[in-house]
Amino acid sequence: MISYISTRGNSPAVSSAQAILKGLADDGGLYVPDAWPTLDLTLADLKSLSYQEIAVKVFTAFLPDFAEEDLHEAIRKAYGSQWQNEQIVPLADFGHLHYLELFHGPTMAFKDVALQALPQLVKLAAKKEGLDKEIAILTATSGDTGTAAMAGFADVPKTKIAVLYPKKGISDIQRQQMQSEPGKNTYVYGLEGNFDQAQRAVKELLSDADFHDFLEKEQIQLSSANSINIGRLIPQIVYYFAGYGQLIAKGDIAPGEAIDIVVPTGNFGNMLAAYYASQVGLPVHHFTVASNENNVLTDFFNQGVYDRRRDFKVTNAPAMDILVSSNLERLLYFATNRNSDVVRQLMTDLQEKGQYHLPAESRTALQDFSAGWTSQETVLQTIQETYGKDHYLIDPHTAVAKALYSEGSRHTLLASTASPYKFAQTVLTALGKEAVAGQAGLVALSEATKTTIPVQMANLYERPIRHRQVITTDQIKATIQAAFKH
Numbered sequence: 001m002i003s004y005i006s007t008r009g010n011s012p013a014v015s016s017a018q019a020i021l022k023g024l025a026d027d028g029g030l031y032v033p034d035a036w037p038t039l040d041l042t043l044a045d046l047k048s049l050s051y052q053e054i055a056v057k058v059f060t061a062f063l064p065d066f067a068e069e070d071l072h073e074a075i076r077k078a079y080g081s082q083w084q085n086e087q088i089v090p091l092a093d094f095g096h097l098h099y100l101e102l103f104h105g106p107t108m109a110f111k112d113v114a115l116q117a118l119p120q121l122v123k124l125a126a127k128k129e130g131l132d133k134e135i136a137i138l139t140a141t142s143g144d145t146g147t148a149a150m151a152g153f154a155d156v157p158k159t160k161i162a163v164l165y166p167k168k169g170i171s172d173i174q175r176q177q178m179q180s181e182p183g184k185n186t187y188v189y190g191l192e193g194n195f196d197q198a199q200r201a202v203k204e205l206l207s208d209a210d211f212h213d214f215l216e217k218e219q220i221q222l223s224s225a226n227s228i229n230i231g232r233l234i235p236q237i238v239y240y241f242a243g244y245g246q247l248i249a250k251g252d253i254a255p256g257e258a259i260d261i262v263v264p265t266g267n268f269g270n271m272l273a274a275y276y277a278s279q280v281g282l283p284v285h286h287f288t289v290a291s292n293e294n295n296v297l298t299d300f301f302n303q304g305v306y307d308r309r310r311d312f313k314v315t316n317a318p319a320m321d322i323l324v325s326s327n328l329e330r331l332l333y334f335a336t337n338r339n340s341d342v343v344r345q346l347m348t349d350l351q352e353k354g355q356y357h358l359p360a361e362s363r364t365a366l367q368d369f370s371a372g373w374t375s376q377e378t379v380l381q382t383i384q385e386t387y388g389k390d391h392y393l394i395d396p397h398t399a400v401a402k403a404l405y406s407e408g409s410r411h412t413l414l415a416s417t418a419s420p421y422k423f424a425q426t427v428l429t430a431l432g433k434e435a436v437a438g439q440a441g442l443v444a445l446s447e448a449t450k451t452t453i454p455v456q457m458a459n460l461y462e463r464p465i466r467h468r469q470v471i472t473t474d475q476i477k478a479t480i481q482a483a484f485k486h
């Protein structure tokens with residue numbers, strides 16, 4: 001049975017339930033499986049399996065300490081009528097290019113796929129571990145994770161969730177979604193800072209001894225809804241298999257045929273899930289890592305040097321405005337042939353010097369990856385061209401990836417990570433329309449493109465604003481402590 005170990009090698013191995021409850025290993029590392037599990041399916045099976053059935057196969061393989069009937073129930077709840085498409089992640093096909101639409105969930109971003117499941121997994125993990133404490137979820141967001149995490153955890157008994165988002169640099173709709181979140185157990189704070197600062201604070205609090213004393217006194221188990229939590233990543237593996245199954249069902253590929261995958265990425269969770277899928281049997285020929293102007297990952301893959309010492313840019317693909325890409329640490333662990341000493345040193349270099357150099361032999365292990373970045377102007381141009389040529393509307397993050405795609409002989413899954421309505425102002429600008437804010441922006445986009453405003457957004461601007469508090473980075477710990485105190 002697999003267990004989970006820290007990428008930095010200085011924490012004991014834990015079960016999958018424990019890894020989900022902890023979020024981050026005590027040594028600051030990220031939990032990774034100590035061996036690749038075997039999926040109980042063949043690629044030929046995929047074309048006749050529902051999304052939920054594929055999810056059962058992936059979840060049971062990666063979460064072997066959970067009872068299978070509990071996982072069935074969790075999956076039934078996570079992928080039910082709250083999804084606006086029965087396939088959960090349908091494909092939109094244009095020749096060899098297939099957009100894997102990951103945005104049909106409650107908050108219209110790919111984060112829903114995992115964050116509809118994570119609360120179920122957390123509850124099951126707590127039951128399994130005999131944990132009778134309240135569970136507090138701390139989350140940093142550049143716009144999408146926070147919204148989706150609250151949609152998942154809102155009013156879940158014995159949980160609380162606190163979200164930190166950068167005050168500047170999220171879309172109008174993301175702001176409205178978060179500030180008007182009605183869940184009684186939700187706490188939302190705008191930060192005078194950027195995503196990296198929010199995420200650093202989350203990681204520090206997860207391993208802060210004094211904060212842990214407070215949690216112990218209050219009988220609280222702390223975890224995270226970010227993709228540093230392995231419980232966030234596992235559900236994301238499922239959709240690559242589901243997309244592959246749809247390609248077989250449509251007759252585009254034969255079982256076993258290799259595909260390419262292109263992913264717009266900031267925190268690297270979505271890309272890493274594709275890599276995990278490939279390690280447990282999905283035939284992937286090539287991965288393209290797409291970045292926006294915060295192109296730290298592009299330089300890393302092209303030059304083998306990760307250097308966060310650069311200006312942090314607020315862009316029109318804001319969910320990817322990230323310079324410290326947490327999940328890369330998990331890829332480094334595999335690229336270094338599971339050498340936690342090397343990973344620990346690289347992470348120390350990143351912390352202390354702001355950069356690290358990947359050893360040459362590990363660069364070879366990443367030869368299936370290439371990387372590129374897309375400017376804000378090209379994002380606008382790509383949205384306009386895609387709409388003009390294919391009459392298909394894409395959001396700015398999907399455009400970051402689309403700009404790097406060029407048609408080849410292989411079928412390609414391109415992760416379409418958010419609804420274009422979630423970034424209505426940017427999409428309107430791209431289409432040469434006035435970027436009106438609020439409900440008027442949704443109406444303008446609907447009229448300009450003769451598309452329907454997603455039902456998930458129907459009453460969004462009627463919800464009252466509940467969360468207005470803005471804090472500085474110095475105030476994070478005390479603010480979260482006050483929120484979580486009974």
Ligand SMILES: N[C@@H](CCOP(=O)(O)O)C(=O)O
Pocket residue numbers: 140141142143144145146195225226227228266267269319320
């Ligand atoms: N893009 C994210 C940033 C956090 O990433 P995560 O996948 O680690 O949760 C966002 O929109 O919040």
